[in-house]
Amino acid sequence: MSPSQNPLSEKEISIILCLLRSCPKLHGLLLVPRQSSRQGNADAGYGFWERHRSPCPSLQLRVAAIFGILGTRLELGLIRFVLENSPFLKKIFTAGPSPAPSTSQLLKDLLQIERASPCAQVVHLDAKDTIGDKLGQTFLSLHND
Numbered sequence: 001m002s003p004s005q006n007p008l009s010e011k012e013i014s015i016i017l018c019l020l021r022s023c024p025k026l027h028g029l030l031l032v033p034r035q036s037s038r039q040g041n042a043d044a045g046y047g048f049w050e051r052h053r054s055p056c057p058s059l060q061l062r063v064a065a066i067f068g069i070l071g072t073r074l075e076l077g078l079i080r081f082v083l084e085n086s087p088f089l090k091k092i093f094t095a096g097p098s099p100a101p102s103t104s105q106l107l108k109d110l111l112q113i114e115r116a117s118p119c120a121q122v123v124h125l126d127a128k129d130t131i132g133d134k135l136g137q138t139f140l141s142l143h144n145d
Contacts, residue, residue: 006033007072016078024057029082033068058116061086065093071106080113089120
């Protein structure tokens with residue numbers, strides 16, 4: 001079996017939430033997927049966000065990039081958490097694996113998420129665009145503002 005990408009697990013998202021809650025002054029977040037030879041559980045996440053609802057200080061994130069998202073409930077919940085708790089957010093970049101059969105549904109889901117920042121943009125990239133210089137420069141320039 002060739003290596004394939006797994007969705008973020010409950011444990012990984014718990015760690016990310018702990019980091020964000022512990023470091024509310026963090027200005028940039030970059031999440032890159034790991035490679036694995038086993039398949040993740042796309043149905044994981046039932047009840048996760050209900051168990052992890054706790055007060056969160058207002059985050060100072062300016063830019064976030066979450067690559068390799070598969071559109072699971074957990075991943076969308078993480079994006080929702082970032083958008084709803086980051087009043088200074090300028091852009092959040094997302095990208096799924098290539099090919100991504102459910103990209104149009106994922107985009108619809110992402111665009112419906114409420115945002116704490118009225119100027120926050122959700123930018124969904126093709127997998128081939130995620131490593132390009134343009135994205136790196138954009139990420140760094142937004143992070144340094």
